Amino acid sequence: MPWGKGSISSEMATGLRCQDRQTGLGSKATHTHIFYNLGMDRVHYIPQNRTLHFVNSEHFKVLDIIKTVYKGLGKKPDIKQLFLDEHGYYKGALLLSMSPAETSAILTALRLKSIKISIARD
DSSP, X not given: OGGGOSOOOHHHHHHTSSTTSOOOOOTTOOHHHHHHXXXXXXXXXXXXXXXXXXXXXXSSOHHHHHHHHHHHHTOOOEEEEEESSTTSOSEEEEEXXXXXXXXXXXXXXXXXXXXXXXEOOO
16 A cells, blocks of 8 residues: 555555544544544444444445445435545544434444444433
């Protein structure tokens, strides 16, 4: 992966897991702050508005898990792409808005697939 091009190897993916990231973010944290503290194996859930911030990678296919759950529920997920800049050039996390019933199913499925879930502390 010289010069930042190409795919991430399994060895590199292991090193990029989010052990050094914050997990106790509040519900008022900015999208940028949340994005920085996500990892391939971690999502961030805000119970106050039932939203889930996540990134997708080939090593941890969070989006596939979400789509599979929604297919089983007979619904389509409400996912929005967030951006790090005001012009929409730099993609940040994906944001899933859920109903109470969808929330239980999604969080359970993610845990079963070994995805860590950080929950907003306030």
